[in-house]
Amino acid sequence: MVSGFGYNSPIFLTDSRGHAPLILTIKGRTMVDVGSDKWLAKQLSVGESCLEKAYCVLDDGRQIHYLRWRREPLNVKNWDVIPATLLVHGAAANAYWYGYFAPLLFNEAKGFDIIAISNSGNGDSSNLNSYSVSDWADETLNVARTLKLFRAAKPKVVAHSFGCFIATYMFLRSGDLFSGLVLIDCPISEFDVDVKVGPTPNGEQLRFKPHIHKTTTPGERFRLMPDQPIKHPALVKHVAEQSSVKVLQGFHWKGDPDRDLKMIHTKHPLITGEKLLNINKTKCKVGYIYGTETAIVKSKAGNFIPYVYKSLSPYIPVIPIESAGHHVWLDKPVECAAAVILLFEKFDDTHLAFSSL
Numbered sequence: 001m002v003s004g005f006g007y008n009s010p011i012f013l014t015d016s017r018g019h020a021p022l023i024l025t026i027k028g029r030t031m032v033d034v035g036s037d038k039w040l041a042k043q044l045s046v047g048e049s050c051l052e053k054a055y056c057v058l059d060d061g062r063q064i065h066y067l068r069w070r071r072e073p074l075n076v077k078n079w080d081v082i083p084a085t086l087l088v089h090g091a092a093a094n095a096y097w098y099g100y101f102a103p104l105l106f107n108e109a110k111g112f113d114i115i116a117i118s119n120s121g122n123g124d125s126s127n128l129n130s131y132s133v134s135d136w137a138d139e140t141l142n143v144a145r146t147l148k149l150f151r152a153a154k155p156k157v158v159a160h161s162f163g164c165f166i167a168t169y170m171f172l173r174s175g176d177l178f179s180g181l182v183l184i185d186c187p188i189s190e191f192d193v194d195v196k197v198g199p200t201p202n203g204e205q206l207r208f209k210p211h212i213h214k215t216t217t218p219g220e221r222f223r224l225m226p227d228q229p230i231k232h233p234a235l236v237k238h239v240a241e242q243s244s245v246k247v248l249q250g251f252h253w254k255g256d257p258d259r260d261l262k263m264i265h266t267k268h269p270l271i272t273g274e275k276l277l278n279i280n281k282t283k284c285k286v287g288y289i290y291g292t293e294t295a296i297v298k299s300k301a302g303n304f305i306p307y308v309y310k311s312l313s314p315y316i317p318v319i320p321i322e323s324a325g326h327h328v329w330l331d332k333p334v335e336c337a338a339a340v341i342l343l344f345e346k347f348d349d350t351h352l353a354f355s356s357l
Helices: 037-048 132-145 160-178 233-241 273-280 293-299 304-312 332-347
Strands: 010-014 022-026 053-058 065-069 087-090 112-117 155-159 180-186 194-197 242-248 248-251 266-268 286-290 318-321
Touching: 037 233, 065 132, 087 132, 087 160, 112 132, 132 160, 155 160, 155 266, 160 180, 160 273, 160 304, 180 332, 273 286, 273 304, 286 304, 286 332, 304 318, 318 332
Parallel strands: 087 112, 087 155, 155 180, 180 286, 286 318
Antiparallel strands: 010 022, 053 065, 065 112, 194 266, 242 248
């Protein structure tokens, strides 16, 4: 049974070996208005009731902005028994992208502690002189330590897109500190080929335009990367507004405008099935979620999904979200949250047969 948020209509998910769809019967609110302005306002309102907005100051002085939703379990006044959930964003995103998604993971009976961070150079966090995947991984781990997420109940991590590289790097070194890793729509490579990550000579990787936009709104200028059809305009408008700063003349985007130019030319190991199996076997449990309409699937000439199932199944569960693009929780927030909760319960109960849920 999937606990947490609720909806009347059952949600269908296919398990990692292509068996009959899983039926998640979830009770509560209606699904009819998902993604609408009304639904968004409701989700944000639910979240505001237990939301903390603050900065985590690390030893080197950098300030990492985070959002934290938490509530003690009913009849139990002990934070030690609540496993924290750390949400890691993708490239050019920030903690606020999870603002409406986090409340879908709330579990009022068991309590919850959910933290979304903005890595340095993103959102409202500090800008640095240089950036790298390894530094962001260390930064994320240090934030978890500073916020005291490592307690009797080990924390879990949910990462999306480029954030999956950060999380995987962190888990290869310190995965034993956690109880689970959920990767959402990241490329999984067959071969471990190191790729150099860093600025191009002419700065083509620049993602944040440093100038002020005077004649348009954030929602009008905002584009997803990679681009995909917009299924819920209200949600995209929301993340656009949360990715921008209003000024007297107009607005500018949050984040270090020179972030990509400051990326260190360093070898960037790819995520492979072998690495994930290693984490799953020696560190903690791993799960994978992807959108069936994602640009990652389409860019691999039909070879990606067969490889994912071949390399991960049956040891690592794989959950496809139908009709979702790369930004899965923008297209299918309810289904994505249900999949995350399902994986969490799988991590916590090793006797739970994934194919029979």
